[in-house]
Amino acid sequence: MRKFVKSWxxxxxxxxxxxxxxxxxxxxxxxxxxxxxxxxxxxxxxxGTVLCPGYHDYIxxxxxxxGVDGYKIKVIEVDNEYKVPPAMEAHERFKKEGExxxxxxxxxxxxxxxxxxxxxxxxxxxPGFGNAAAADGKRFPYVFPIAASYWSQAGAxxxxxxEKLGGNLKGKKIAYxxxxxxAGKEPLPILNELAKEEGFELRTFAVPAPGIxxxxxxxxxxxxxxxxxxxxxxxxxxxxxxIKELKGKGYPLSKVVSFVWGSAEPDIIAAxxxxxxxxxxxxxxxxxxxxxxxxxxxxxxxxxxxxxxxxEMDSTVYYNRGVMTAAVHVEALRNALKATGGKKPTGExxxxxxxxxxDFTLGGLVPPLTITPTDHEGGGWxxxxxxxxxxxxxTKDWYQGFRKVVEKQIAADAKS
Amino acid sequence: MTMFHRExxxxxxxxxxxxxxxxxxxxxxxxxxxxVLFVAIVPLALGEYYLSILNLIFIAVVGALGxxxxxGYTGQISIGxxxxxxVGAYTAANLAVKLGLPFWITLPAGGLMAALIxxxxxxxxxxxxxxxxxxxxxxxxxxIEWTINHVPAISGGAQASIQVPRPHLLGLTLDSQSRxxxxxxxxxxxxxxxxLNLVRSRIGRAFVAVRDQDIAAEIIxxxxxxxxxxxxxxxxxxxxxxxxxxxxYFGIANYEQFQLIVSIDYLAMIIIGGLGSVLGxxxxxxxxxxxxxxLRLLLESVGSLFFDESDLANVISGTRLAVFGALxxxxxxxxxxxxxxxxxxxxxxxxxxxFSY
Numbered sequence: 001m002r003k004f005v006k007s008w009x010x011x012x013x014x015x016x017x018x019x020x021x022x023x024x025x026x027x028x029x030x031x032x033x034x035x036x037x038x039x040x041x042x043x044x045x046x047x048g049t050v051l052c053p054g055y056h057d058y059i060x061x062x063x064x065x066x067g068v069d070g071y072k073i074k075v076i077e078v079d080n081e082y083k084v085p086p087a088m089e090a091h092e093r094f095k096k097e098g099e100x101x102x103x104x105x106x107x108x109x110x111x112x113x114x115x116x117x118x119x120x121x122x123x124x125x126x127p128g129f130g131n132a133a134a135a136d137g138k139r140f141p142y143v144f145p146i147a148a149s150y151w152s153q154a155g156a157x158x159x160x161x162x163e164k165l166g167g168n169l170k171g172k173k174i175a176y177x178x179x180x181x182x183a184g185k186e187p188l189p190i191l192n193e194l195a196k197e198e199g200f201e202l203r204t205f206a207v208p209a210p211g212i213x214x215x216x217x218x219x220x221x222x223x224x225x226x227x228x229x230x231x232x233x234x235x236x237x238x239x240x241x242x243i244k245e246l247k248g249k250g251y252p253l254s255k256v257v258s259f260v261w262g263s264a265e266p267d268i269i270a271a272x273x274x275x276x277x278x279x280x281x282x283x284x285x286x287x288x289x290x291x292x293x294x295x296x297x298x299x300x301x302x303x304x305x306x307x308x309x310x311x312e313m314d315s316t317v318y319y320n321r322g323v324m325t326a327a328v329h330v331e332a333l334r335n336a337l338k339a340t341g342g343k344k345p346t347g348e349x350x351x352x353x354x355x356x357x358x359d360f361t362l363g364g365l366v367p368p369l370t371i372t373p374t375d376h377e378g379g380g381w382x383x384x385x386x387x388x389x390x391x392x393x394x395t396k397d398w399y400q401g402f403r404k405v406v407e408k409q410i411a412a413d414a415k416s
Numbered sequence: 417m418t419m420f421h422r423e424x425x426x427x428x429x430x431x432x433x434x435x436x437x438x439x440x441x442x443x444x445x446x447x448x449x450x451x452v453l454f455v456a457i458v459p460l461a462l463g464e465y466y467l468s469i470l471n472l473i474f475i476a477v478v479g480a481l482g483x484x485x486x487x488g489y490t491g492q493i494s495i496g497x498x499x500x501x502x503v504g505a506y507t508a509a510n511l512a513v514k515l516g517l518p519f520w521i522t523l524p525a526g527g528l529m530a531a532l533i534x535x536x537x538x539x540x541x542x543x544x545x546x547x548x549x550x551x552x553x554x555x556x557x558x559x560i561e562w563t564i565n566h567v568p569a570i571s572g573g574a575q576a577s578i579q580v581p582r583p584h585l586l587g588l589t590l591d592s593q594s595r596x597x598x599x600x601x602x603x604x605x606x607x608x609x610x611x612l613n614l615v616r617s618r619i620g621r622a623f624v625a626v627r628d629q630d631i632a633a634e635i636i637x638x639x640x641x642x643x644x645x646x647x648x649x650x651x652x653x654x655x656x657x658x659x660x661x662x663x664x665y666f667g668i669a670n671y672e673q674f675q676l677i678v679s680i681d682y683l684a685m686i687i688i689g690g691l692g693s694v695l696g697x698x699x700x701x702x703x704x705x706x707x708x709x710x711l712r713l714l715l716e717s718v719g720s721l722f723f724d725e726s727d728l729a730n731v732i733s734g735t736r737l738a739v740f741g742a743l744x745x746x747x748x749x750x751x752x753x754x755x756x757x758x759x760x761x762x763x764x765x766x767x768x769x770x771f772s773y
Binding site: 038040041049052053056077078079081083084085086088089092093095096107108111112113114115116119131133180181182185186188189416 | 475571575592593662708
C-alpha cells in the first residue's frame with residue numbers, strides 16, 4: 001500500500017510546483033499578447049517545427065527594436081498536436097491571457113474555431129489552410145486566410161500551366177493528383193470551371209491517406225493518361241513520394257506544379273535531393289531563400305546576442321512563412337495602434353488593423369498584400385519557384401491566377 | 417470523500433434497499449456535495465478557460481462511458497468509435513441545418529443513427545472475437561470516414577464540414593463556455609446515471625456474462641445475438657451523442673475531428689481508467705484530457721530554468737509527449753486494472769487506517 005501513497009505524494013508535489021509557477025507571472029510594462037497555435041508533434045510536425053521558430057524570431061526582432069509604439073509583444077505558443085479539442089483549449093488559454101490576435105494552425109482546427117473567434121471578437125489567421133470561402137470577410141469577419149487559398153492556388157497553377165504550354169490550353173490534358181481529404185478536394189470546383197472555360201481535359205487522381213502509397217495512380221498518369229501537365233496537391237510525406245515516383249517513371253518534373261504544402265526543401269530532400277527533383281515547380285505564398293532584408297536583420301539580431309542563427313532558417317520555405325505570419329500580425333497591431341492613438345488595442349481593433357493592411361511587401365518576402373473588409377485573403381497572390389541546381393529559383397513573380405473565376409466561386413459559395 | 421464510507425451498522429431489509437444506486441447514506445451525501453460543487457461552486461469560481469477544459473472532459477466522459485459498455489462490460493473491442501461519433505455529428509448537423517431542428521431532437525437522432533450504424537459494424541462480433549473483431553471494426557471506421565468524405569449529401573460539400581448554429585435553451589443562446597458548461601454537464605451526468613443503472617440491470621449483467629464466457633452465457637439462457645448487438649447499439653448511441661456534443665461545442669461537424677486517432681484516444685481512456693467500471697471511464701476521460709494540459713503548464717513554468725527560451729517550445733512539445741506515454745506505462749504497471757482500481761485500493765487502505773493490521 002505504501003507505494004500508492006508515494007505515487008500520490010508525487011502528484012501533490014507536482015501540482016504544488018504548478019501553482020508556484022503560475023503565480024510567478026506578473027504583468028509588467030506595456031504589452032500585448034499574441035496567441036500562436038503550432039504543430040510540433042503531430043502529423044505535420046515537419047512544418048510546425050520550422051514555421052513557428054520563424055514566427056518567434058520575427059516577434060523577437062520587433063521587440064529588440066523596442067516593440068510597436070512602446071508595446072512589447074508577448075507570444076504564447078501552444079502545440080495543438082493537429083487535434084481539435086486541444087486547439088479549443090489553446091484558444092481559451094490565449095483568451096484568458098488577453099490575446100488580441102491568434103495564429104491558428106490546421107484546417108480542421110480553423111474550421112472548429114471559426115465560430116468561437118467570431119464570438120470572442122478575436123481575429124485568427126490561417127495562411128494556406130482552413131476554408132477557402134473564408135476569403136469573404138463579410139461572411140467570416142474574424143477569419144483571415146491572409147495568403148492564397150486552395151482556390152487561388154488552383155487558379156494560379158492553371159495560369160502557370162497555360163503559360164508553360166504556350167498560352168493555349170485547348171485540347172490539352174491535365175492530371176490533378178491530390179490527397180483524398182477535404183483540403184485535397186477543395187480546389188475541384190475551380191479546376192472544373194477552368195477546364196470548361198479554357199477547354200482542357202481534367203482527370204483527377206486521388207491518393208488515399210496516409211499518402212505514401214501512390215504507385216497505381218502514378219502508373220496510371222504516366223503510362224495510360226500521359227497528361228501534358230500534372231498539378232499536385234499533397235501533404236506531409238506524400239509530396240516527396242510523388243516526386244520520386246514520377247521521376248522513377250520517367251515523367252519530366254518540369255511538367256509538374258505543386259500546391260504550397262508540397263513545395264518546401266524537406267519535400268525535395270526526402271525525395272532524394274535536389275538532383276532528383278530538378279525542374280520541379282512549386283507554388284509559394286511567401287518568398288523563398290535568404291535574400292530578404294528582414295532575414296538579414298534576424299541574423300544580425302542573433303549575432304548581436306552572440307549566438308549563431310538557428311538552423312531552422314536554412315529551411316527557408318516554412319521559416320519564411322512563419323516570418324510572414326508574424327509580420328502580418330505586427331502590421332495589424334501597428335495599424336490598430338494608429339487607430340486607437342496608442343491606447344491598448346482589443347481584438348476588434350486588430351481585426352480592423354488587418355483590414356487596413358495595404359501593399360505590405362516586407363521587402364519582397366510577402367506578396368503585395370492588401371487586405372480589405374471584403375477580401376480577407378489579401379488578393380490570393382502566388383509565385384512559382386523551380387528546383388534548379390541546388391536551390392529553388394523564382395520562375396514567376398507574384399501574380400493572381402484567374403482571379404475572376406476565384407471571386408465568382410467565393411460569391412457562389414456565399415449563396416449556397 | 418468516499419474513503420470515509422462506513423458499512424458498519426447499515427442493514428438492508430428489503431430488496432429495494434439492496435439494489436439502491438447508493439446503498440450507503442454517506443454516498444448519498446457525497447453525491448449531494450458533488451452536485452453542489454459542480455452546479456453552484458465550480459461555474460462561479462472558475463473562469464472561462466478552466467470551464468473550457470471541464471467542458472472537454474464532460475464530452476469525453478460521455479464517449480468513454482459508451483466505449484466502456486462495449487469493451488469493458490461486454491468484452492467486444494471496437495476501433496470504430498471515432499467514426500460512430502462522426503455519424504452522430506453529421507446526422508445532427510444535417511437535421512439542425514436542413515430542417516432547423518433544435519438540439520433536443522437532433523441529439524437523440526444523432527445517437528440513434530450512430531446506434532444503427534454501430535449495430536451494422538457490430539455484426540461481425542457474432543462470429544469473431546478479439547483481434548479479428550478489432551480489425552473488422554477498424555474497417556468500419558475507414559468505411560465510414562470514406563463515405564462521409566465522398567457523399568456530399570451527408571458531408572455538405574467538398575469541405576465535408578457543416579456549420580451548426582448554437583443550441584438554444586429557454587431563450588438563451590449557449591455560446592459562452594459557462595453556458596455550454598451546464599449544457600454539457602447535464603448530458604455527462606445523464607450518461608453517468610444511465611450507465612450506472614444499465615450495468616446493474618438485467619441487460620448489464622447479461623453483458624458481463626457474455627464478456628466472461630459467452631458459451632456459458634448462452635447455456636444459461638442469454639441470447640448472445642441480441643445482447644452483443646444491443647451492446648454495440650447502446651455503446652454507439654453514446655458515441656453518437658458524444659459526436660453531437662462535440663458538434664454543438666465547436667459549432668461545426670467535420671469528420672476530420674473523428675479520425676482513427678480519436679478511436680484510439682478513447683480506448684486509451686478506458687484502459688487507463690479501468691475497463692468495466694463507470695468511475696474508471698470518468699477517471700480515464702479526466703486523465704487523458706487533463707494530463708497534456710497540466711504537463712504543459714508545469715513545463716512552461718519550470719522549463720525556463722533548464723532550457724534556452726528558443727528551444728523551450730520544442731522541449732515542451734517533445735517532453736510532454738514522452739512524459740505522457742511514460743505516465744501511462746507507469747500507471748498501468750502500478751495497477752494494470754486502471755485508475756479506478758488504484759482509487760479503490762487507496763480507499764480500502766484508508767478505510768481501516770491507521771489500524772491496518
